[in-house]
Amino acid sequence: MVRRMTGGKYKSGRANPWVxxxxxxxxxxxxxxxxxxxxxxxxxxxxxxxxxxxxLRVPRVVMSVLVGAVLSVCGAAYQSIFRNPLTDPYVLGVxxxxxxGAAVALLLGWGAIxxxxxxxxxxxxxxxxxxxYKIASIGNRMHTTTLLLTxxxxxxxxxxxxxxxxxxxxxxxxxxxxxxxxxxxxxRISWEDVEVMLPVSVVGIGVxxxxxxxxxxxxxxxxxxxSMGVEVEKVKRALLLFTTLMVAxxxxxxxxxxxxxxxxxxxxxxxxGSDNRKVVPxxxxxxxxxxxxxxxxxxTVLRPGELPVGxxxxxxxxPMFIYxxxxxxxxx
Amino acid sequence: MIELQHISVNFGKCExxxxxxxxxxxxxxxxxxxxxxxxxxxLLRCIGALLQPSSGQVLIDGIPVQNYSARALAQKxxxxxxxxxxxxxxxxxETVLMGRNPYQKRLQNESQADWDIVEQCMRKTNTWHLRFxxxxxxxxxxxxRVMIARALAQxxxxxxxxxxxxxxxxxxxxxxxxLLRNDGGKTILIVIHDLNLALQFCDDLMLFHSGKLLYHGPxxxxxxxxxxxxxxxxxxxxxxxxxxxxx
Numbered sequence: 001m002v003r004r005m006t007g008g009k010y011k012s013g014r015a016n017p018w019v020x021x022x023x024x025x026x027x028x029x030x031x032x033x034x035x036x037x038x039x040x041x042x043x044x045x046x047x048x049x050x051x052x053x054x055x056l057r058v059p060r061v062v063m064s065v066l067v068g069a070v071l072s073v074c075g076a077a078y079q080s081i082f083r084n085p086l087t088d089p090y091v092l093g094v095x096x097x098x099x100x101g102a103a104v105a106l107l108l109g110w111g112a113i114x115x116x117x118x119x120x121x122x123x124x125x126x127x128x129x130x131x132x133y134k135i136a137s138i139g140n141r142m143h144t145t146t147l148l149l150t151x152x153x154x155x156x157x158x159x160x161x162x163x164x165x166x167x168x169x170x171x172x173x174x175x176x177x178x179x180x181x182x183x184x185x186x187x188r189i190s191w192e193d194v195e196v197m198l199p200v201s202v203v204g205i206g207v208x209x210x211x212x213x214x215x216x217x218x219x220x221x222x223x224x225x226x227s228m229g230v231e232v233e234k235v236k237r238a239l240l241l242f243t244t245l246m247v248a249x250x251x252x253x254x255x256x257x258x259x260x261x262x263x264x265x266x267x268x269x270x271x272x273g274s275d276n277r278k279v280v281p282x283x284x285x286x287x288x289x290x291x292x293x294x295x296x297x298x299x300t301v302l303r304p305g306e307l308p309v310g311x312x313x314x315x316x317x318x319p320m321f322i323y324x325x326x327x328x329x330x331x332x
Numbered sequence: 333m334i335e336l337q338h339i340s341v342n343f344g345k346c347e348x349x350x351x352x353x354x355x356x357x358x359x360x361x362x363x364x365x366x367x368x369x370x371x372x373x374x375l376l377r378c379i380g381a382l383l384q385p386s387s388g389q390v391l392i393d394g395i396p397v398q399n400y401s402a403r404a405l406a407q408k409x410x411x412x413x414x415x416x417x418x419x420x421x422x423x424x425x426e427t428v429l430m431g432r433n434p435y436q437k438r439l440q441n442e443s444q445a446d447w448d449i450v451e452q453c454m455r456k457t458n459t460w461h462l463r464f465x466x467x468x469x470x471x472x473x474x475x476x477r478v479m480i481a482r483a484l485a486q487x488x489x490x491x492x493x494x495x496x497x498x499x500x501x502x503x504x505x506x507x508x509x510x511l512l513r514n515d516g517g518k519t520i521l522i523v524i525h526d527l528n529l530a531l532q533f534c535d536d537l538m539l540f541h542s543g544k545l546l547y548h549g550p551x552x553x554x555x556x557x558x559x560x561x562x563x564x565x566x567x568x569x570x571x572x573x574x575x576x577x578x579x
Contacts, residue, residue, distance in 0.1 A: 013426060014441055210438065217430055219422070223382050224413060228486065229406030229434035274422050 013216075013275040015282065023285035027065065030289050034296040035061045039304050056186040063189045064295040064309075065288040066201045067250045068260060072287025074243040075261030076268075076279050077208050080215040081236055082144050089247045089261035092151045092240075096158035097121075097128025098251040099180045103162050106175045117179065118193075121252035128154060129244050142236070144222075182255035182310035184295050193253045204246035208280055211235055215276040259314045260287055263321040270324045290317070333358040333519055334379060334490065338388035341374050348374045349385070350543040356519060356536075361512055363530040363551060364523045366540030367564055372523045373414070375540075376492045379521070380411045392490065406434035410483035412493040421466040424478045428454055431485030453484040456511055458504070472499045480508060484515070493522040497529070509533040527575045531555055539563060 035057050036042045047053045074089035082091075090096070101124025102117050110116030132154050136147040162180075166173045208215075214235045217225040226232045250257075264287040265279055272278045291309070294316060298309040334356040341349040348371045356362055364372045377383040379390050381397040390397045392408055400408070410431070422430075431453075432446040454460040457477045467475055476499045483491060491512075497505040505526070512520055513533050521538075524530050530537070530551060537554035539547040541563045547554040555575060557568050567578040 013429070213433065213436070213438070216422070217433055220427070220430060221413075223377075224411075226382060226402055227380050227406060227409065227411040228430055228482075229403040231402045269421075273426075275426065 013273075014277045016278075020281055020285070023282065023289070027285055027289050027292075030292055031061055031065060034292055037296055038299045039306075055191070059191045059194045060184045060186055060189050060295070061292065062194050063197060063254065064184050064291045066194070066197050067184075067254050067257065068264075068287040068289070068291025069205060069284040070197075070201045070246045070250045071257065071261040071291070072264035072283040073205050073208050073280055074247050076265035076276065076283045077215060077239055077243050078261075079265060080219050080276055081239060082148055083219055083221070084148065085266065086262075087148065088258075089243065090155070090251075090256065090258075091148060092244065093128040093132050093154045093158070094125045094244060094247045095251050095256045096155040096162075098125035098248065099162055099176075099256065100124050100128070100158050101252075102179045102255075103165050103176045106172055106179065107165060107169055111175060114192075118188075118252045122248055125248040125252055126244070128158070129248070133240075178308070180256050181308035182257040183298070183306065183308055184254055185306065188253065188255075197249055197253065200249045201246055204242040205284060207238060207242040211239055212276040212280045215239075215280070216274070219274065219276075255310065257291065257310045257313055259310075259317045260291055263317045264290060267321055267324050270328045333393060334521075335391040335394075336375075336379075336388070337391065339375070339378055339385045339390065340387045341371070341378065341383065342386045347543055349378075351388070352545050354538065354545060354548050356521065358519050359517050360535040361520045361522065361533065362536040362538060363534040364521055364538045364540070365525070365527075365530065365563075366546075370540040371543050372540060373494050375538075376411070376494055376521060376523065379490075380409055380492055381405055382411075403434050406486060406488075408488055409490040409492060410486040410488040412479050412483045412491070412496045414494045414498075421468070423463060424454070424459060424465050424470070424481075425450065425463040427467075427478055428459075428481045428485050431482040434486060449487065450481075450485055453481040454478075456484065456515075457481040458507065473501060473504060476500060477504065477508070489517070489519060491518050491520045493520065495523050495525070498525060505529060527555055527560070531573070531575065 035053070036044075036047075038057055040052060042050065042053055042057075071089050075087070078087040078089060078091060079085055098121040101121040104124070105111070105117040105120035110120065132147065132150045133142070136142055136150045162176065166176055214225070214230045217228055217230045218232070218235070220228070222232050265283045268279050268282045268286055272282060291313065294312045295309045297316075298307040298312045301307055336352050336354045336356070339349055339352040340347070352375065364375065366372055374383065378385050379392075379397065381390075381400065384398065392400070392405075397405060428450045429442060429446065432442065432449065436442065436446070451460065454463060457480050459474065459477045459481050462470060462474055462478065465474075470478065476496065480493075480496055483493070497508050500508065509529060510533070512518075512522065522534070524534075534551050536549065537547060537551040538545060539554050539559060546563065547559060557570065560566055560568050560575070568575050569578060570576070
């Protein structure tokens with residue numbers, strides 16, 4: 001993992017273009033193949049003029065790819081910003097904020113309105129993060145440990161509130177639980193959602209890639225990073241702003257898809273080392289492929305029923321990750 | 333080159349540094365000494381612009397440190413911290429390479445020159461054989477030497493070192509001190525507790541006593557039994573240019 005020497009020359013810590021091209025080709029192939037399978041299977045010949053394929057299946061596939069990329073990139077960024085391997089993209093309260101908003105919207109009967117639930121979820125997600133951020137910053141600096149603890153506290157508090165709301169409104173319980181478990185069901189995802197998500201993720205991921213070397217230095221500690229030339233407060237602020245926006249958009253349209261943001265960057269790190277110039281782009285592509293495959297399984301395994309994709313990502317991801325950990329242990 | 337003008341630092345009601353004024357001589361190796369908690373680290377953090385003093389300012393080459401961009405300051409001042417720990421595995425080589433960050437453009441690759449500088453700095457600090465090791469595989473002293481190599485790789489005229497040799501065995505202490513001594517032209521501020529090591533290798537002394545600068549000048553004139561008693565409350569005498577403690 002750290003052996004970078006070939007014939008006395010060092011290889012750069014930057015992403016290897018061949019790996020990026022290879023993973024991209026793999027992703028494109030996976031998208032082509034996965035979009036054929038679902039509640040209805042398609043043959044190559046019939047997709048041309050099938051509205052079901054183009055209006056329901058393709059946006060779903062694209063959305064799963066975008067969300068996988070966003071969650072993995074944000075996970076990688078958060079783990080470096082907070083210097084904590086246990087952080088995931090939801091740690092600042094985005095997911096709980098979104099769930100609360102969605103629950104309230106569902107209770108108000110907005111489920112039938114287009115964008116009703118997701119826009120409410122987006123607003124509450126951003127408000128929650130803003131509140132946590134305000135509480136945790138002292139003056140114009142933020143203390144990352146306080147930020148994490150505040151995030152965890154709010155997550156617990158909000159899940160208690162949601163439980164309370166569900167108990168008081170038995171009849172809506174299923175809707176709320178189903179929403180929070182996360183899915184790319186066509187009842188939730190259409191081309192319009194993709195049209196919003198695409199620019200958000202491109203810009204957000206671009207920002208993280210732009211700062212990927214600074215993320216390496218942040219891992220050495222804020223003060224060390226600053227004395228090695230990183231504008232720490234500026235970089236952290238930009239990264240937190242864009243990652244939060246990306247995750248908030250992802251969660252508000254697809255619900256909470258757990259585990260991806262935690263394990264994909266770790267799995268990548270176990271293979272290529274900690275350099276974020278590799279970890280961020282590789283995580284983006286691997287996360288896309290991972291969520292795409294999980295969602296394909298989610299809609300095919302129990303046909304015509306569906307599994308929540310959030311539970312599948314955990315069921316498939318956890319054993320894979322444990323295997324990688326076990327294997328890497330032998331290197332020590 | 334480094335001017336301290338009326339530096340005071342308070343944390344809440346606690347006064348750490350009280351009106352420090354000094355001109356630090358260019359190219360000198362200056363020992364920063366005093367008992368634990370007397371503000372030595374705080375002073376270094378002020379010079380490295382990691383801490384804004386409650387009042388007063390630090391000038392480097394006539395410009396207040398707060399006015400430098402992080403990048404420009406990182407080309408002037410390198411900082412070796414007391415403890416560094418991280419859970420993520422960068423090899424020693426990658427760690428030292430981070431010291432080249434202030435010279436690299438965004439999204440740009442490291443150059444052969446960067447690699448050569450890293451190798452040179454690692455050889456100087458006797459860490460080249462550790463280049464593939466991760467922090468978990470290194471001892472405290474080895475990690476400390478890697479951190480010193482990283483600071484050297486920044487190629488700055490000013491080096492701030494917070495107890496760089498406290499974790500090292502005597503051979504490596506001497507090796508590092510000799511390296512600092514001979515690394516021509518750098519202005520170095522080093523927090524150090526070993527009085528004799530300081531006496532042997534350093535040019536100047538800044539001696540702190542409860543937040544005040546008690547002595548600043550050539551080290552021979554500063555480490556007197558009288559000053560040692562005032563600052564540390566320890567009786568001592570000089571014999572053969574060595575400080576001997578009287579128990």
